[in-house]
Amino acid sequence: MTRANQSSVSEFLLLGLSRQPQQQQLLFGLFLSMYLATVLGNLLILLAISTDSRLHTPMYFFLSNLSFVDICFSSITVPKMLTNHILRSQTISFSGCLTQMYFLFEFADMDNFILAVMSYDRFVAVCHPLHYTTRMTPQLCALMVAGSWVIAVLNSLLHTLLMARLSFCADNRIPHFFCDVMLLLKLSCSDTHLNEMVFLIEGGLVMITPFVCILASYIHITCAVLRIPSTKGKWKAFSTCGSHLAVVSLFYGTIIAVYFNPSSSHSAEKDTVATVMYTVVTPMLNPFIYSLRNKDMKGALRKMIGRRTCST
Template sequence: MSSANQSSVSEFLLLGLSMQPQQQQLLIVLFLSMYLATVLGNLLIILAISTDSCLHTPMYFFLSNLSFVDVCFSSTTVPKMLTNHILGSQSISFPGCLTQLYFYIVFGDMDNFLLAVMSYDRFVAVCHPLHYTTKMTHQLCALLVAGSWVTSNMNALLHTLLAAQLSFCADNIIPHFFCDIIPLLKLSCSDTHLNGVMVLTVGGLTVLTPMVCILVSYIYISCAVLRIPSTKGKWKAFSTCGSHLAVVSLFYGTIIAVYFNPSSSHSAGKDTAATVMYTVVTPMLNPFIYSLRNKDMKGALRKMIGRKTAI
């Protein structure tokens, strides 16, 4: 690598969410509570699905993968932020920053793809119920998840390697609580045109393609639900779809606000607030929306807790 491409900074300073001591204490308690709720809720979902043979279906297979990814997604950013606040340190090394960026993109992309895969699973279940078992085979489910992992890692590797080539000459202050690609591009003193193009094209495809798949799936699902003669059946189906679409809207809406708006419209405060929504709040809500409102999941959790109590 040429000397022009070598970074002259060995670490970055993460400003976090607030510089006020009173607010920092409140934020520590708030984010620690949300993080623990995320980890506990999603791990319970994984345990319930793995121990109950009745839940060994494609839908719950995808849900267990989503729960695992949500735990990893929050763990990529929140523990480091909490550690910095507690220790009063703001630093993160340059390799550490790139590592955090890599895993942040991997698990963020996996959330995208799994949401799309789950919507496709529901599309087949609702619109082609008689062919569900023949279409959603174990091989197809494994292939969809494996393909999502490969695509996510390739996308993350692309953006991380491009970021590693940037030069950072003087300013090393990131007005964020983790290393994200947009703040890094703003700090760089080298040409970031290629990085920006890759964010909008390759990054855009990995976000917009799953989102379009979700929308198309739910359009077909809505048409099928409207043909249900029972009002109670329609309400039950739309209630479930509405919860899913609420999380999808929150997740994709905040991502688009951060990454696909003109740079002139960005501000540190708005970007941070939007990022908190899809990196911390959404993974915490997923167990409640996808699982704890589900009768089968509630039954599996009760059986699992009952077995633990009996032991």
């Protein structure tokens, strides 16, 4: 994936979020806290699902995959930022930058696909409850997750190989805390037309298709819920989708703010806040959203923590 021997730039400088020493100390503590909360929260979700047999259902199978992906997603960017702060270094090698970009694409795509698969699971549960067990079989669930991984890997590889063919001749400063693809394209002294076209068309298709599937699922869910005569029944049906809707809103809202707004409305500060939201904040909030709004998950966590306390 490297092309350092064909480019005059062998490393990049990650300028981070601030150049003020006091702000850097504050950001270090904040990002460290958020990263630890992300890892701990998602690990608890994984442990609760794996140890409680009541949670061995398609919905929680997908949730466990989402938690795993969120841990990996945050681990691609935040530890490097924290390490650079400790070592007083801003550098990242050319190959390291491409590797980081590859995994960012892969785990962002996986977040996207798993949210779409979870919306289909909720669609079947609400609109076809009597056929849920026959439709959402373990084989189908495994196939959907495996297919998502294959598409995410191929998509990431395509964008990374296209980036590796570019040359970087002079400016190697990236005004961010990770190797963002759009910022790398701006630094390149090669013709980036092909990269931009593929990013907009193929990358947009990869992001928009799952989003359309999510919208279609919730249109059907809403129509089915509105046909329920009792208010209590409607609330119960909608409550099963509340956590997923909250996560979808966070994830897609921030990505749309960064990549799908007119360039005239962009500013460095707004883009930075939005990227921090979907790369750091959203993975941290996901376990809290699902555990606080879900009785089964709260019960499994209490049971697991109680068992650990008794054993000690």
